[in-house]
Amino acid sequence: MNEEIKFYRNAKKTRNLLLYAGAISALLAIMLLYGIGTFDGVFKIKLSIVSGAILLIMLVLTFKVLAGIKDKSPLIQIDSNGFSGRTTPVAKAFGRIEWQDVTDLQLTKVGGDTLVAITIDNKAKYEGHVSKFLWKMAYDEQNSKLNIMYSASEIEINAEELFNLFLRYWKK
Known part of the structure; x- marks a missing residue:
């Protein structure tokens, strides 16, 4: 058992994770639009702040994964x-x-x-x-x-x- 084992990125699993992150981001974007009053004209400050902050975090994490997707080194x-x-x-x-x-x-x-x-x-x-x-x-x-x-x-x-x-x- 002296051999080294390396595990690399599985493209299918990564694509599925990105699809889930995209779907969650889309829902958060709709919540943000609703919170700022786009649909009913009523501004909901708590919903806007929470959904905007979580959306921002999701987008940063998604772009980090997208930037690292070309990396061929073992995970x-x-x-x-x-x-x-x-x-x-x-x-x-x-x-x-x-x-x-x-x-x-x-x-x-x-x-x-x-x-x-x-x-x-x-x-x-x-x-x-x-x-x-x-x-x-x-x-x-x-x-x-x-x-x-x-x-x-x-x-x-x-x-x-x-x-x-x-x-x-x-x-x-």
Whole structure:
């Protein structure tokens, strides 16, 4: 098991994600138009602000995915010494993680996606790798461990297969 495994972007899954994001953005745009009074002439400030802010975030994320769609580098790399991934912002920021630092692996359902959650014990080794914002997202203060999640939503395999692959390499 010394070979390196690389997972690349699955064009079909990425296209489906972009279609869902486009549909949600269209609904948010309609809500924004309704909120500013385009249909009934009544300005609804809370609806306008909320739908406008969420629409802006969705559009920025969608354009980031569109800009990175030409990137042919692997989204997840796994070998006998460690792994790295770019499927979530926190995983991308942390970079390469060694198997010796991993204490637990789990499948976690977040929203409509199932993620592989990896718990890391050696926080001092990874502390300088990320911004304070991403550190707060990954660091669990109760048990002093880092939780980093990897998504299979854009790669060739599903979350359960990715979890089993991580588990096999970790156990070795």
